[in-house]
Amino acid sequence: MTEAVRTRGLVKAFGQQVAVAGVDLVVPAGSFAGLVGPNGAGKTTTLSMITGLLRPDGGLVEIHGADAWAEPVKVKSSIGVLPEGLRLFERLSGRELLLYNAELRGISREEGAKRAAELLKVMDLVESQDKLVVDYSTGMRKKIGLAAALLHNPAVLFLDEPFEGVDPVSANTLTEVLRRYTASGSTVIFSSHVMDLVERLCDWVSVMSRGQIVAQGPTDEVRRGRSLNEAFLDLVGAGGSGEEGLSWLGSSSG
Numbered sequence: 344m345t346e347a348v349r350t351r352g353l354v355k356a357f358g359q360q361v362a363v364a365g366v367d368l369v370v371p372a373g374s375f376a377g378l379v380g381p382n383g384a385g386k387t388t389t390l391s392m393i394t395g396l397l398r399p400d401g402g403l404v405e406i407h408g409a410d411a412w413a414e415p416v417k418v419k420s421s422i423g424v425l426p427e428g429l430r431l432f433e434r435l436s437g438r439e440l441l442l443y444n445a446e447l448r449g450i451s452r453e454e455g456a457k458r459a460a461e462l463l464k465v466m467d468l469v470e471s472q473d474k475l476v477v478d479y480s481t482g483m484r485k486k487i488g489l490a491a492a493l494l495h496n497p498a499v500l501f502l503d504e505p506f507e508g509v510d511p512v513s514a515n516t517l518t519e520v521l522r523r524y525t526a527s528g529s530t531v532i533f534s535s536h537v538m539d540l541v542e543r544l545c546d547w548v549s550v551m552s553r554g555q556i557v558a559q560g561p562t563d564e565v566r567r568g569r570s571l572n573e574a575f576l577d578l579v580g581a582g583g584s585g586e587e588g589l590s591w592l593g594s595s596s597g
């Protein structure tokens with residue numbers, strides 16, 4: 344198995360708060376991989392350390408065998424990132440954003456313009472290509488962010504909650520684009536809370552809880568005959584039963 348991503352003992356604390364407590368994440372090349380976990384499990388922190396946005400306190404990140412923090416230029420040229428919060432260049436139009444990204448990535452103007460036009464078409468953003476990104480809706484921002492992340496044809500694509508705020512038609516488009524991309528041997532890793540989506544799309548899943556990987560492998564092996572949602576609840580604990588407290592809620596006697 345060729346590994347697209349491997350982390351060894353990845354650690355990050357914010358003051359007293361240990362966000363990531365020794366993560367060994369593995370994703371085989373060519374996977375459509377899901378990273379799932381409850382709120383605060385450490386998914387964003389882990390993805391930020393893998394993609395060079397946040398320096399780890401300890402541990403190792405390897406992308407296709409290269410140390411991401413020792414060889415940042417080499418590794419960053421081979422990855423695409425759709426980060427949480429989507430910090431984009433707001434005062435550029437969608438088309439300008441893609442052309443600027445192409446230039447930053449060292450792609451020729453002609454090739455950049457061609458790729459930008461194709462991506463805008465696939466993402467159904469042709470009509471909005473001259474609108475400023477600041478005026479884009481949430482879903483449009485996700486789509487232009489994904490287009491920018493794909494422009495240089497990276498070997499590995501990291502997406503933090505790519506489907507959040509995206510309408511079903513656009514989600515279908517994104518899915519098709521990503522499926523085509525992984526079918527050619529590239530790797531997608533995305534974080535999500537939507538278990539049905541992860542179960543439907545992903546052939547590999549890593550489950551995080553309290554800063555650690557609690558299960559990881561081919562989706563069918565992690566599910567073991569259950570739905571992914573059931574497996575997830577078993578693995579991370581279903582949390583509060585909801586039977587205690589809130590006795591006042593729903594009472595209409597007052």
Ligand SMILES: Nc1ncnc2c1ncn2[C@@H]1O[C@H](COP(=O)(O)OP(=O)(O)OP(=O)(O)O)[C@@H](O)[C@H]1O
Nearest residue numbers: 357360361362380381382383384385386387388389
């Ligand atoms: N910059 C920061 N400063 C302090 N604490 C942080 C910071 N970033 C993350 N944390 C803490 O680290 C823990 C993990 O956060 P993280 O955002 O990685 O979780 P997550 O799994 O992505 O959660 P969610 O699903 O809610 O997005 C949380 O307890 C969070 O409060």
